[in-house]
Amino acid sequence: MRNGFLRSAASIAAAGLLGLLVMTSSAEAKVSVRIDISSQTMSVSVNGWPYATWRVSxxxxxxxxxxxxxxxxxxxxxxxxxxxxxxxxxxxxxxxGGYAIHGTGYVRALGRPASHGCIRLAPGNAARLYSLVQQYGKGGTRITITN
Known part of the structure; x- marks a missing residue:
C-alpha cells in the first residue's frame, strides 16, 4: 500500500512540475525576426530555436x-x-508607422529590393509569421532590420 501511495504522489508531483515547466516556457516564449537587407532574407527563431529563413523584398x-x-x-x-x-x-x-511585414503576390521579386519600404514575404510565409506573432504576442516579438 505504501509503495503505491509513494508512486502516486511522485506521479502527481511530476505532472505538476511538468505543467509548471510548460507554463513557464509559454510565458517566456519569444519570436525573433531578423531581416538582412543586403541578402534580402528574413530569419525567424522561436525561443532561440531556428524556425525558418525566407526570401523577402x-x-x-x-x-x-x-x-x-x-x-x-x-x-x-x-x-x-x-x-x-x-x-x-x-x-x-x-x-x-505605415511600415509592415506582409504577404505579396509579387513572389518573383522576392530576394531582391522591390517594395516601397515594407518587407514583403510569400503569402504562405506571411501567414505563418502572422500566426506566430498572434500566438506569442506583440510584446513577445522582436523585429530587427540590419544592412
Missing part, C-alpha cells in the same frame, strides 16, 4: 526600409494600402 531604389529594432504594434489579417492604390497587404505586421 525590401525597399527598391528611391524608397527606404527603416533599420533598427522594433516590436509590432498592429496586426491586420488583411490591409489595403491607402497610399499605394489600395494594394492588398495580407497578414500585415506593422512595426513602425
Amino acid at each position: 525590401t525597399a527598391r531604389s528611391g524608397y527606404w526600409t527603416p533599420r533598427g529594432s522594433y516590436r509590432p504594434f498592429l496586426l491586420k489579417r488583411m490591409h489595403y494600402s491607402r497610399k499605394y492604390d489600395n494594394s492588398p497587404m495580407p497578414h500585415s505586421i506593422f512595426f513602425k
Whole structure:
C-alpha cells in the first residue's frame, strides 16, 4: 500500500512540475525576426530555436526600409494600402508607422529590393509569421532590420 501511495504522489508531483515547466516556457516564449537587407532574407527563431529563413523584398531604389529594432504594434489579417492604390497587404505586421511585414503576390521579386519600404514575404510565409506573432504576442516579438 505504501509503495503505491509513494508512486502516486511522485506521479502527481511530476505532472505538476511538468505543467509548471510548460507554463513557464509559454510565458517566456519569444519570436525573433531578423531581416538582412543586403541578402534580402528574413530569419525567424522561436525561443532561440531556428524556425525558418525566407526570401523577402525590401525597399527598391528611391524608397527606404527603416533599420533598427522594433516590436509590432498592429496586426491586420488583411490591409489595403491607402497610399499605394489600395494594394492588398495580407497578414500585415506593422512595426513602425505605415511600415509592415506582409504577404505579396509579387513572389518573383522576392530576394531582391522591390517594395516601397515594407518587407514583403510569400503569402504562405506571411501567414505563418502572422500566426506566430498572434500566438506569442506583440510584446513577445522582436523585429530587427540590419544592412
